Amino acid sequence: MHLGDMEGVGFAIGLGILQTLAFIYDVLTFPIYVLLQRPWRQRQMARKIKAFIASAEKEGKNDVSIDIQDSANNNVAIRPIKMKFQSQPITQDTKSITYRSTTQPSPLHVSLLREKIDTMAKLMDFINKKYPNKRCLGTREILGEDDEVQPNGRVFKKFNMGEYRWKTYSEINALATNFGRGLRELGCQPKENVVIFAETRAEWMIAAHGLFKQNIPLVTIYATLGDEAIAHGINETQVRTVITSYELMPKFKKILALTPTVKTLVYMEDQLRDLDKTGYKSDIDIVSFTDVVKKGRESKIESQPPDTEDIAIIMYTSGSTGVPKGVMILHKNLITTLKAFCDATEIYETDVMIGFLPLAHVFELLVETICLCAGVAIGYSSPLTMIDSSSKIKRGTKGDAAVLQPTCMTSVPLILDRIAKTIQDRVTKSSGFKKLIFKFAFDYKTKWRRRGYRTPLIDRSVFGPIRQLLGGHLRLIISGGAPLSPSTHELINNCLCITIMQGYGLTETTSCACVQDFHDPQYGRVGATTTVCEVKIVNWEEGNYRVTDKPYPRGEIIIGGDNVSAGYYKLPGKTEEDFYDADGKRWFKTGDVGEVHDDGVVKIIDRKKDLVKLQAGEYVSLGKVESILKTCPLVDNICVYGEPTQLYCVALVVPNQPQLMELAQKVGVEGKSFEELCELPELEKAVCAELAEHGKKGKLQKFEIPHAVKLVAEVWSPDMGLVTAAFKLKRKDIQDRYQCDLRRMYAS
Incomplete structure (x- = not known):
């Protein structure tokens, strides 16, 4: 017998022994798990219908009465409220089907309606009154930068890092108020565009809310874009003031030659170094973030609150095709999406979020904002410092996740794919015994999870070390930006002992369309339509996708509701091509192709621009x-x-x-x-x-x-x-x- 055959026989015998032991364990513990975990509830939640065909003619009415919990005292008293859907009678035909959510508004959604919160400025005041003394935004202290000699003799700069330093909700609100007034002292006027060009950090969020309070449209530009794309966004919006960071000031020194309208640079300071202001154009005014806040603290200028139809953000898309386009997002759009997110996500006041994705993307900005609405503490990080093995973390010290111990985070499929491959790579390189244990544990957990059970013993003994990669307390990841592969979804769900919720939306729909249900056990789907919009599936004849297809209707996805943006900045032709108004709603043609399953959940199956014949x-x-x-x-x-x-x-x-x-x-x-x-x-x-x-x-x-x-x-x-x-x-x-x-x- 060959060595490989012997190893195969040994593997089979070992697996058989583990399966026998597991069977005995299951027989002994099954009644306990049934009583403690009540799996039928999980299965019931998984099977529920999450969206229905919006056919008001069949219902015989245009209003839908929804019973909601009285959020004033969070008790179980039920009070019916009429939620009027702004649409004419809609019918299913052979060319299109429109779907509407079955989910009821959450207590937070109802509170926002009752308090008439319809702008981001009102939202910040609402949050501040609710959680004034809770910790809000945290930044990790950098104590110094040390030289670290690598095994190959090269020397790398590494951070010597301390603990997180926190500011309360009332402190953040005061900083935002003073920063907005400080910008007014520098000459910024309401409805005059201002750019934020910086990495994700606490000052980014403070600056954004400072702008919202003064009705100054925020122009977001990714810090990773090329010089020409950055200059395009600044020149098109005719910006005079740019808010950036110490790290990006050298890059912006070169961009200034391409942006003649820029006269003021506000920079977020570095913890270790002072800015060298030499070499900039003589007519550029350079002011630190702290000095702007100080000017605002001493200012007598009153806030200029926006209206719900005012532009809150001109968000430049990352531009997968051609030049980036500026999407005009109104305050109404942002608040609408926040209502949808608070209905769809299970985030609690005790949670801790780690923020690292670009805040220049509306997805990250709104997920962090819904965390603030729930009283969640947000600690900021970056890929350079997130985990113990990150490139800027000193050997033997802890990364941000280990110190912060977050319970929730956002991600994009590419990052999750890399985490999955890291896990697979470690398993591949491990001993035969460890491979055997991993395969058995993974298959065992998959089997019981699909039946609605948790596997605490396996989670602690086998997957516990893997969980420590992100601090050991993570329970929820919200994934957006692109469809997540089912294999990656299942691997990370099992190995990190968490729930990944996929969402689907575009910048043009304020990152809102569908969100996966927390209890949905299926992979490869992006969820049902949210409570604030409708999803229409329309025939795409060229691609051979039709709503009459079996077993599921298929077609281009069109999204309608108050989450749909006003259009593209200074691009009326492109706006008219992609947006339209009908049935009392604004609609956006996504170009994505989806199919809708029997429970109302959407699966993205194609994209019109990606199809080649x-x-x-x-x-x-x-x-x-x-x-x-x-x-x-x-x-x-x-x-x-x-x-x-x-x-x-x-x-x-x-x-x-x-x-x-x-x-x-x-x-x-x-x-x-x-x-x-x-x-x-x-x-x-x-x-x-x-x-x-x-x-x-x-x-x-x-x-x-x-x-x-x-x-x-x-x-x-x-x-x-x-x-x-x-x-x-x-x-x-x-x-x-x-x-x-x-x-x-x-x-x-």
């Missing part, structure tokens, strides 16, 4: 293929490309370095660097074969699997202009950069 007539959804192949351990990132004149697709692959090195050894290639391996034709063929195998497991058709690949050694980042700040592919830019490689693949 090959020479033989087959349609390939590039995004769908990429989402499946991205879960292959060999792939860090991938861009699939198809030519209408060709019979097959090709792909540009950013490989995972350790996995590629391992594959090279398998095919007999040794002594080469990562960059050299990426140039070898035999490695390209090997990767192509691995992708084909992985694609078959993911149920891709033969014509959907790339027939040739180019291995790309450089990591695609927003700085390169090849992905957006939300890490979505910028296909046109990638195709332009690798045009020669794409031609070579087809020629071969």
